[in-house]
Structure formats: structure tokens, C-alpha cells
Amino acid sequence: MIIKAQNILTRFGDKIIHNGVSFSIKENEIFGILGGSGSGKSVLLKQMLLLEHFDGGDYEILGYSLKNISEENALALRLKWGVVFQFAALFSFFSVFENIAIPLKEYTKLDDESIFELVLMKLKMAGLDESVLSLYPSELSGGMQKRVAIARALALDSKLLFLDEPTSGLDPHSSREFDHLVLNLKSSFDLTIILVTHDKESMKNLLNRFIILEDKKVAFCGTYDELKEQNSRLFKKFME
């Protein structure tokens, strides 16, 4: 297991968000976190990324326990994953090249030529070519911005990729193109991908397994076909 969540309890003030949430994510799967609005999907994602507290239980990610993790281990872990947040979150005042090069400049001692080669390689992995290198984010379509964000997230050879609502804001055609990209990345680069999504097509096309959060707990964990067979109420609610 690459990620294990055990009995997670989350509170904000008096309000309980998760009460005993447990799940495991296997290597090289696309794993979905589903649930209604406010069910705690984003909070769960942020907890795994060390961006949000939890009040009980523990996560184990790539062998590190997140409870009481040291600064040093937290940094080591941050270098092992890539993240794409909902609105691509590119630096608007940097070019595409600069956006993708940032983690390479910050965390490696590579020379300029190697950085250029790597940026180009990551851009191609994400389905773009050198013609966009000198453009600024505002000059790109929404779908292209997401691709640049993916290229940046994978700059450091991450094996874990977290995506928060990656198709939100995209038209249906670009959303399906994005699904293809995610599938390609998974199979070509042995990535494990964790995805929060509302997009029913993406759920059907992409997810190997998923959890559904409901009433502060995991109401379902398994595959699309298993949900269809085992729980028609949740299937209707989330997949139809």
C-alpha cells in the first residue's frame, strides 16, 4: 500500500467532519475521493498533503507516518509527490517554461541546459510542445493551463500525483482529453494518482477504485462495477 488512512478523526471547532475514516491506496492505481458537497473530500486531500490538521488516527504515506512527522521527513515527502489544485494555480507573471522550471531550480542543482531538457520532456509528457514555452498562462486555454500544471507537478519525477477537481472549468471535450492524459500518465510512468472529482464521466473513465464519503465515514470503497452491484442508492446518487 502506498497510502493508508486509519481511523481519521477531523474536527473544526465543535463540528466533526470525519469520524473514523479508513482506506488504502495501492501502487499504480487511480483512486477517487467522492462524496457530496461538504462531505470532507478536500480536507482529506489536504491532510494527505500535510496542509491540514487531523485530530485522531493516522496516515501512512510512502512509509512515513504523518502524525508528528518531523520537518525533515515532511520535506522529503513533499519532494515525492506532485499536486494540481482546482484552478491550475500557475504563476501568472511567469512563462510556461519558468512555471515548470521552478521546482527544478528550487530543489535540484541541475545546470540550465539540463533544466531546459527536463522542462521540455515534462511538457511533452503532458501533451504540449515547445511552441508554448515562452507563453504566459493568460495566453493558454483552460485545458492547456491544466497540462502545464501537470508538467510542473511531475517535474521532480514524482510517483504520486494528487489532483483536486482537475476537470472543473473545462468544457466536456477538454475534460475527456484530460481524462486521456491522466490514463496515459498512469500507464506510461507508473504513477499512482489520487483524485477528488465531481465529474461523473471522469469517475467512470478513470477511477480504478474509489471511496464515497457520507455521514463523516467511508460509505463505500471499491470499483464502479462493485458499487453498481452492491449499492444502488449510492450508485444512483453519484454515478447517474
Ligand SMILES: Nc1ncnc2c1ncn2[C@@H]1O[C@H](COP(=O)(O)OP(=O)(O)OP(=O)(O)O)[C@@H](O)[C@H]1O
Ligand atoms: N479551515 C476550515 N475551518 C473550518 N471549517 C472548515 C475548514 N476547512 C473545511 N471546513 C469545513 O469542512 C467541511 C468539509 O469541507 P471540504 O472542503 O472538505 O468539503 P468537500 O467535500 O471538498 O466539498 P465540495 O465538494 O463542496 O468542495 C465543510 O463543512 C467545510 O466548511
